[in-house]
Amino acid sequence: MFSRRPTTSSAAASSPAASSDARRATLAHLQDFVRTRVGVEAYVEPPTPDTGATLLLIATTGEWTRRRVPDERTAFDVAGSLGIPVYNVRFTGYPQRMRDWNSRQRRH
DSSP: OOOSSOOSOHHHHHOHHHHHHHHHHHHHHHHHHHHHSSSOEEEEEOOOSSSOOEEEEEOTTSOEEEEEOSSHHHHHHHHHHHTOOEEEHHHHOOOHHHHHHHHHHHHO
16 A cells, blocks of 8 residues: 555565555554654645655644655545544645744754
């Protein structure tokens, strides 16, 4: 369903066990992010020519994490399963708190 990065072997990519492990790891990461931060919201990013659809989680501090998903529908479904608000970035844009957090990180 999702992966953090492409695999180097087509055999590994087609393995149901590898796909299942990657899906579990991605879901665990997203669940942990939501569990360990306050006020997390999800933003669904559309696919681009270089990247597939992604799910972006942003905490109230502006800290964020992004993971690739198969399509936008899956991103909405995952965010719903996490029990957090979800927005389509095409319509809302990115929240200022994310830009502020990125700026603070660049200075350190």
